[in-house]
Amino acid sequence: MRHLILSLVLILYPFTSGAFEIEEQVLFGPENSARMIRVISTGDVRVFEPMITGFLAENTDVAVDYTVVSSSELMKAISQEEASFDVAISSAMDLQTKLANDGFTAPYSSQATEALPEWARWRQDLFAFTQEPATIVLSKEAFAGLPLPQTRQDLISILRQHPDKFRGKIGTYDLRQSGLGYLFATQDSRTSEVYWRLTEVMGALDAQLYCCSSDMINDVSTGKLAVAYNVLGNYALSRADTDRFIVLLPSDFTTVMMRTVLIPRNAQNKELAEPFVDYLLQVAWNNAGQPSKQLYNSIMTLAQKEDSLRRIRLGPGLLIFLDTYKKRSFLTAWENAILQE
Amino acid sequence: MSGTVHSRGSIRRRLMVQLLLGAAVLAIALFFIVQSLARQLAEESQDHILAAAASAILDAASVRQGELQLDLPYSAFSMLGNLSNDRVFYAIHFDDTFVTGYDDLPLALESNNFGPRFVTRLFRSEEVRIITAERRLASAGKPVTVEVALAQTRDGQRDQLNWISQTAATLGAGFFVSVAVLAFLAARSSISPLLRLTESVGRRGPQDLRPVAAPVPSEMAPLVAALNRFMDRLKTSLSRSEEFIADAAHRVRTPLATVRTQAEITYRRVEKEENRTSIREMIRAIDESSRAAGQMLDHAMVTLRTDHLEQAVVDLNTLSAEMVDRLRPMAELRDIDLVLNVLNKVATVGDAILIQGALRNILDNAIKYSSTDSTITLSVSQNAGWAQLKTNDQGIGFPENGVEALKNRYARGANVEGVVGSGLGLTIADEVARAHGGSLNIANNTEGPGACVTLSFPLC
Ligand SMILES: Nc1ncnc2c1ncn2[C@@H]1O[C@H](COP(=O)(O)OP(=O)(O)O)[C@@H](O)[C@H]1O
Numbered sequence: 001m002r003h004l005i006l007s008l009v010l011i012l013y014p015f016t017s018g019a020f021e022i023e024e025q026v027l028f029g030p031e032n033s034a035r036m037i038r039v040i041s042t043g044d045v046r047v048f049e050p051m052i053t054g055f056l057a058e059n060t061d062v063a064v065d066y067t068v069v070s071s072s073e074l075m076k077a078i079s080q081e082e083a084s085f086d087v088a089i090s091s092a093m094d095l096q097t098k099l100a101n102d103g104f105t106a107p108y109s110s111q112a113t114e115a116l117p118e119w120a121r122w123r124q125d126l127f128a129f130t131q132e133p134a135t136i137v138l139s140k141e142a143f144a145g146l147p148l149p150q151t152r153q154d155l156i157s158i159l160r161q162h163p164d165k166f167r168g169k170i171g172t173y174d175l176r177q178s179g180l181g182y183l184f185a186t187q188d189s190r191t192s193e194v195y196w197r198l199t200e201v202m203g204a205l206d207a208q209l210y211c212c213s214s215d216m217i218n219d220v221s222t223g224k225l226a227v228a229y230n231v232l233g234n235y236a237l238s239r240a241d242t243d244r245f246i247v248l249l250p251s252d253f254t255t256v257m258m259r260t261v262l263i264p265r266n267a268q269n270k271e272l273a274e275p276f277v278d279y280l281l282q283v284a285w286n287n288a289g290q291p292s293k294q295l296y297n298s299i300m301t302l303a304q305k306e307d308s309l310r311r312i313r314l315g316p317g318l319l320i321f322l323d324t325y326k327k328r329s330f331l332t333a334w335e336n337a338i339l340q341e
Numbered sequence: 342m343s344g345t346v347h348s349r350g351s352i353r354r355r356l357m358v359q360l361l362l363g364a365a366v367l368a369i370a371l372f373f374i375v376q377s378l379a380r381q382l383a384e385e386s387q388d389h390i391l392a393a394a395a396s397a398i399l400d401a402a403s404v405r406q407g408e409l410q411l412d413l414p415y416s417a418f419s420m421l422g423n424l425s426n427d428r429v430f431y432a433i434h435f436d437d438t439f440v441t442g443y444d445d446l447p448l449a450l451e452s453n454n455f456g457p458r459f460v461t462r463l464f465r466s467e468e469v470r471i472i473t474a475e476r477r478l479a480s481a482g483k484p485v486t487v488e489v490a491l492a493q494t495r496d497g498q499r500d501q502l503n504w505i506s507q508t509a510a511t512l513g514a515g516f517f518v519s520v521a522v523l524a525f526l527a528a529r530s531s532i533s534p535l536l537r538l539t540e541s542v543g544r545r546g547p548q549d550l551r552p553v554a555a556p557v558p559s560e561m562a563p564l565v566a567a568l569n570r571f572m573d574r575l576k577t578s579l580s581r582s583e584e585f586i587a588d589a590a591h592r593v594r595t596p597l598a599t600v601r602t603q604a605e606i607t608y609r610r611v612e613k614e615e616n617r618t619s620i621r622e623m624i625r626a627i628d629e630s631s632r633a634a635g636q637m638l639d640h641a642m643v644t645l646r647t648d649h650l651e652q653a654v655v656d657l658n659t660l661s662a663e664m665v666d667r668l669r670p671m672a673e674l675r676d677i678d679l680v681l682n683v684l685n686k687v688a689t690v691g692d693a694i695l696i697q698g699a700l701r702n703i704l705d706n707a708i709k710y711s712s713t714d715s716t717i718t719l720s721v722s723q724n725a726g727w728a729q730l731k732t733n734d735q736g737i738g739f740p741e742n743g744v745e746a747l748k749n750r751y752a753r754g755a756n757v758e759g760v761v762g763s764g765l766g767l768t769i770a771d772e773v774a775r776a777h778g779g780s781l782n783i784a785n786n787t788e789g790p791g792a793c794v795t796l797s798f799p800l801c
Binding site for chain 2: 101319323
């Protein structure tokens with residue numbers, strides 16, 4: 001399997017390929033292959049490598065060019081620069097929905113796409129292949145001797161009771177930087193008013209703001225943070241140091257994000273992109289109705305929590321929070337709550 | 342006699358075609374009506390949702406210090422995405438300048454100052470329904486307008502319409518098929534009295550000229566009345582001609598008898614052999630003529646009397662005995678032994694004169710077609726519920742083929758050229774037997790030469 005990876009290049013060249021910024025680019029499969037699928041993705045190479053090598057084992061003459069970008073760069077690449085990619089994979093459900101809504105996708109329908117549950121597909125353009133809950137990660141050390149919260153309300157009470165203990169030790173997304181954080185926050189605010197109360201409590205306790213889940217988990221692990229709010233549970237659980245923290249699925253409600261795949265309108269190899277999407281969906285949904293644990297190695301059994309799950313709904317509703325006015329007023333409210341200077 | 346009938350068209354077919362055409366027109370009309378209603382409904386419901394979403398957006402707009410405040414409600418878009426998977430576009434203009442949304446989405450041009458405007462057009466190469474609605478607000482003492490254009494693709498509507506079209510097509514087809522079946526049944530049932538009449542007239546025997554008595558639908562009454570009148574006239578004219586024949590035969594027979602007596606007297610007086618021969622010839626010819634006349638009379642009688650058949654008990658034993666006695670002298674002239682063999686006592690109900698005529702003709706034939714020095718046996722018996730008069734002779738027998746045809750009027754066998762005859766004898770016997778509900782069976786003897794002719798009558 002290793003031999004399939006012919007080159008692994010880590011390049012940052014914002015100047016060569018236009019304005020969108022590439023974080024990493026990897027070529028799988030034979031070099032100089034005439035049949036090449038260009039994948040643009042927000043997912044780590046490490047996560048997708050098994051799936052891609054599996055696909056290449058079945059299609060030996062095909063190569064996969066895997067480009068990693070941030071979700072906003074992906075949006076920019078597809079919608080503004082109309083760069084020619086064959087498959088686009090992203091965790092930003094709102095941006096993916098906007099791409100599909102604005103007509104930057106090529107519709108595709110197959111047995112694999114039709115088999116998806118209603119909530120995992122929008123039109124014939126957008127297909128979900130993971131379910132990733134937003135969790136609260138608690139440091140074991142910090143919570144030694146304290147009752148473990150189960151809900152946001154529990155967490156609020158604990159924070160209020162021990163303000164000194166937690167001051168400066170709460171981490172959450174900086175919504176101005178992180179699209180995923182913004183998505184989680186807007187969905188939380190839609191589900192319950194408790195989100196705003198929690199944000200205010202966190203703001204009062206001098207919350208630390210982060211760009212990404214991994215940094216937050218690192219800091220929980222080292223003890224710099226006691227609580228990290230709205231962290232991707234799959235990331236936390238796939239780490240080696242899970243003994244240092246507790247990953248909590250809040251039982252009042254757990255917002256679930258889904259990674260989605262789409263075929264861009266100006267894909268040059270649709271006939272290759274289509275089997276690739278089929279393969280991805282088959283690997284992801286290999287046991288009826290529930291995404292498999294192969295991707296993102298989720299050891300969380302979501303099915304048991306079905307009642308409290310709030311899957312983010314694909315569809316035009318997601319466009320609302322992308323609106324400049326809406327975003328501005330939401331961020332203003334959030335800043336007022338979290339930056340209580 | 343089967344005359345050619347000129348037929349043009351068919352009532353049943355015409356009925357079917359008219360009903361089917363009507364049904365097809367109705368089915369197609371049904372399809373289009375349902376479809377257009379559905380389209381109207383689908384369009385209206387899309388417009389309603391768009392209007393609700395647009396007014397939700399406008400309600401969320403306000404002006405603070407000359408700036409537009411807009412808290413787009415999530416529900417406005419989610420309601421558009423709830424019923425269908427349609428794409429949604431929007432544009433918001435404040436004081437005639439674009440502020441947010443899709444800047445290439447056009448507002449409806451003319452403002453009518455009240456109510457939303459709808460338009461269907463292409464946007465980003467897809468057909469969309471666009472609503473434009475506005476709201477007046479006040480800022481720093483002067484009025485300002487917020488306008489929203491909200492567009493939705495029509496995939497959901499198209500799916501819905503396709504589904505309804507399919508349903509409507511199935512409905513129309515089902516309607517057509519059921520009408521077709523009904524049309525077939527209706528055509529058949531309306532034609533059936535005609536078929537029944539045809540059948541009942543067709544089934545009648547050649548002599549049956551009774552009026553049609555079974556009830557018929559009023560539309561057919563004139564036809565049946567005309568038919569009945571026609572048959573009545575036919576019957577009258579038939580019986581008149583039979584009467585005429587009987588009269589004629591009778592008038593010929595009486596003078597013939599006189600002529601015969603005179604010829605016999607003359608025969609006895611004449612001595613010259615050649616003269617005697619010619620007088621013998623003369624007597625023979627007179628006999629033939631009077632027999633033919635007798636047969637014609639018999640036949641006319643049969644026709645006349647079967648119409649109102651007498652219903653009296655007829656003792657067939659006595660009748661046979663009398664007939665054998667009457668004909669025995671004639672048989673003895675040819676040295677033929679005429680034997681009556683009574684096996685049972687039998688009787689039937691009917692007309693004794695007719696039965697006598699039938700039996701006389703059969704025995705007459707037997708004598709005529711037998712050689713001298715032979716025996717003719719008339720057996721009277723009861724057999725399988727029938728009274729039977731069976732005549733066996735030892736003569737030439739019937740020809741091999743076409744025996745049944747000999748029952749026809751004036752039909753004569755190919756094997757009897759030398760013998761004089763009219764071809765009416767078997768016809769008379771057959772008609773009499775059938776008029777009584779019986780039958781005439783002609784065949785050859787199974788053992789030995791000669792014919793076997795059986796008259797069967799129902800027992801009483
Ligand atoms: N007893 C009989 N034996 C042989 N042939 C007969 C006999 N009776 C009738 N036939 C045949 O049937 C034919 C029809 O008989 P019929 O109607 O009595 O007419 P006819 O005797 O005047 O010719 C005869 O021509 C003859 O061929």
